[in-house]
Amino acid sequence: MMTDEARRRTVPSEYAQYAALDELLHLQWPRTKAPAELSFLITTQVMELYFKLLEHEWTAACAKLDADDVRGALVDLRRGHGVQDALIASWEALRTLTPAEFDEFREAFGAASGIQSELYRELEQALGVPSPSHPDAPSLERSAAGLLQRRGFDGWLAVYRAADHNPDLFDLGEALYDAAERFTRWKQRHLMAVWRSMGEKTGSAGTSGAEWLARGVHQKYLAELWNVRTEAWVA
Ligand code: HEM
Incomplete structure (x- = not known):
């Protein structure tokens, strides 16, 4: 070598x-000579790079939606799904981290925590979570709502009720579910990694740790879309 x-x-x-x-x-x-720290550090860097790529794909999708190009937006969203799948799979590199291995380097990174990730917050904002620090960041939720309005729909329920006549908007809705669901799946895998490597200990940023993250897993992204699922569909 x-x-x-x-x-x-x-x-x-x-x-x-x-x-x-x-x-x-x-x-x-x-920060230490602990053998397990490199996988923690590299996985963090790889995920930040994928966050960057995902933001790139979603920004492109927003621009297409703003230009009424649904087909083009679908291409970008599907590419984004691939990035999200890679993000979820990236947890494999940390899956076997034991609490003993983690404790060897945990102190060394102090109060550093993924909770401080700017790109992660921007991605959440694209999925409809308000972020006062990035008011102008692209938002899939906002761009899709604008498109629906221009096509004469006052929301996703109206699109789904008339799905047969608006297949492109139906496909867009499903592609947005696919993105929101994958985002939550990444959070589920994160929670499993936390349970496995540090149990119920408090987080480096001062949250209650797994308990706090478990609550976050229930958060619904693109909330209006999920409400459609609760409607009655048989007359
Ligand atoms: C086994 C390794 C990991 C453990 C034990 C862990 C632990 C935690 C904990 C306890 C929190 C809650 C905030 C706090 O008090 O610190 C958190 C948040 C977070 N972590 Fe990790 N983390 C790990 C790996 C990663 C990696 C590789 C990333 C990739 C960038 C990451 C990104 C995040 C993000 C984005 C949040 C905020 C989540 C939210 O606001 O919903 N974590 N992490």
Whole structure:
């Protein structure tokens, strides 16, 4: 295996230059020598990168919705679903972290917590959670509501009642459920990782930890869409 020093001495290939590998592979700075810390750190970085990509896809989807291009928005949303699936699967790298392994480096990152993730808050905002710190960030909820209004619908219930005549809007609604559901599935996997690696201990940001996260799992994103499910569908 090549040492860091040897890797630095070689002329970077076109591949290494394109992917900025020299920078990328030197951004991992574990705070301890605990063997398990690298998987924690890299998984965090990988997830932040996927958050960035997901925001990119959702921003593109919002622009298409604002331009009444439902087909185009569906393409972006489906690409986003793929990113979300990769995000959910990324928990595999942390699944086996034991409390003993976690405790070896937990103190070292102090009060750092994913709760401070800006990108995560922006994604939540896109799914309809108000965020005073990012009032102008793209919002799937707002862009979809604008489109529905321009097409003469006062909300998702009206679209679902007339689904046969508006297949594109029905497909859009289902694609938005797929995004909201995947977001919650990521939170469920996070909760399982927390239970397994630190039980019911308090979080580094000072929340009650798993108990606080478990409440968050019940939060419904794109809430108006979910209300449609509660309506009576047989006359
Ligand atoms: C086993 C590893 C992990 C544990 C034990 C853990 C623990 C926690 C805890 C206890 C909280 C609640 C806030 C607090 O008091 O700190 C939290 C929040 C959060 N964590 Fe993690 N975390 C882990 C891995 C990750 C990773 C890899 C990410 C990826 C970026 C992440 C992102 C988040 C986010 C976004 C929140 C806020 C969730 C919300 O507001 O609904 N966590 N984490």
